[in-house]
Amino acid sequence: MVTGAPRILPWKNDAVTHHREAKEMKIEGGCYCGEVRYSFEGEPGPAMQCHCRQCQYITGGNPNVFVMIPQSGLHFTQVELNSFQRTDIENAVTRHSCPSCGTAVGTTTSGAPGVFVTRVGTMDDAAFFQADMAIFY
Secondary structure, eight states, X not given: OOOBOOOOOOTTSTTOOOSSOOOOEEXXXXXXXXXXXXXXEEOOOOEEEEOSHHHHHHHTSSOEEXXXXXXXXXXXXXXXXXXXXXXXXXXXXXXXXXXXXXXXEEEEOTTSTTEEEEEGGGBSOOTTOOOSEEEOO
């Protein structure tokens, strides 16, 4: 039985190769009801699909599809996110969601400090998305 979250490697590590050309870009998005909005400017990290058991729980069975972005370039507007972290497992990730509609916006983890793991489904335009990696944990 897995008792912790998978460790997410920072994208400056040679173990992760991008399928897209690394470049600065602007990403905007938000939740279903529009109460949460965010904007990011900078170089996004790897785009991934995670099929681990924890991600299956939060998505209802499908893979969690996300892009890792530096928190330094990320700005939230309009409302503060709800946060949830399991206390019964070691190194649990913190899930962040809209306090009104419950949209899962992203995740933070001690395994990747300074990174916000942003859910692709919350992005206004995710046409750039192509998974660099699929995780089966």
